[in-house]
Amino acid sequence: MINPEPRPVLQVKNISKKLGGKQILQGVSFELFKGELKVLIGPSGGGKSTLLQCINFLIPPDEGKISLKGQEIHIHRKRDLYAYRQKVGMIFQDFNLFDHLNAVDNVSIALRKVKKMTRSAARERAMVELERVGIGDKAELYPAQLSGGQKQRVSIARALAMDPEVMLLDEPTSALDPELIGEVLTVIRNLAQDGMTMIMATHQIGFIRALADEILFMQEGRIIEQGSPFDLLMPGRNSRTQAFCSKLQELSEEPEV
């Protein structure tokens, strides 16, 4: 699946961030090539979520550089920033669907208001994306009428409709009931197999083993280990990642994907 180009799609260099007097990120760097799926893993409070939010400047980093296809992003050039964010899809742990819009409008609103598509073209595209994540029949339902798994799939459709170059997924299944995790992971697996470039914070070990190209283990604001699942998770590797994952697995048996 790895298809390295000479130039990474997303380049994150030396990102640091202090929040509330605490150093959350300390010089984090990584690169994401086209079609790659990298996974962020590690104890909570390690900086995974902050890192993902720094990548699209929802939290402005104190230091460091972020480039998309070789183009550095400057947070103060608002127009460039908005254009960049359209190309970087974000999936949140708690979905953040627009509560006053039904599923299809949740997907189409940004197409209409940000991409200036016509109402009918936006709706048509939104329906395509809802079908793609398997909830075309729920198009007219409001967030309050959807299950957690369905909400997360709408939010994935909403991100996909923008034709993102990269997707950032911040623990997309951790707010879901165990029986709903599978349907969301299936959608993400299909994306990975279709060649979507993604970085995802998750603790779904089966999923990581099967699909991740690289694991980045984060702790105290640093990437302290990185490598392929094979390298880091082989029994007897004695890696920090290995220890963390076996502890996770002891705690819960996860659904197969």
Add this chain to the structure above:
Amino acid sequence: MEWDFFVKELVPALNRGLWNTFLLIVPSASIGLCVGVLVGTVRTFGHPVLQKIGDGYAALFRGTPLVIQLFVLYFGLPNLGIYLEPYVAAVLGFILCTGAYQSEYVRGALLSIRKGQLLATQALGFSTLQALVWIIVPQALRRALPGCGNEIIYLIKYSSLAYIITFIELTGEGKILATRYFRFTEVFLAIGLYYLVMVTAADFGLKKLEKKLYIPGFGKG
């Protein structure tokens, strides 16, 4: 003779006054609500300097009696060379006063919108203004509606203060008649009934609107 007073004097006068009351309420309530939404939004999401100005406006108009505000507009401004018609002074006073209260209801509703809603708009490339117009304010308005409706009902009643600055509306017409015929009880009971009917109709309309704007997850079904 008894009938004559009601049919020939009271009802025509009060109906004339009712029309003038409408002329006060409709622009005051609608423009006042728009002022409230705008000021409430600026006070919550605006530039810090604009926030302070908005806070100052709300503090001033919520902190002084409406009668005083009307007096200043009608009797005070001429000292600065600004002469307002009674109607204009009354509507302006009502808009400024009701706008200040509405901004407080809107502000409360905006603060209740989860932060994730704003994050999601940013992640999709919305500008702050687009996010407010299309996502945040439409949600907040639904939450603010009961409070805003309450303010409109209150406005219907305090519109009676316009007669103090010589704009003769419902209460003014009635007071003139009551004084002329010395029949305070009947006249003021009749006026009270007129207001009761207006408020009941407004309440009915507001409940209808709430129902029309209902969305699963907002308010009760």
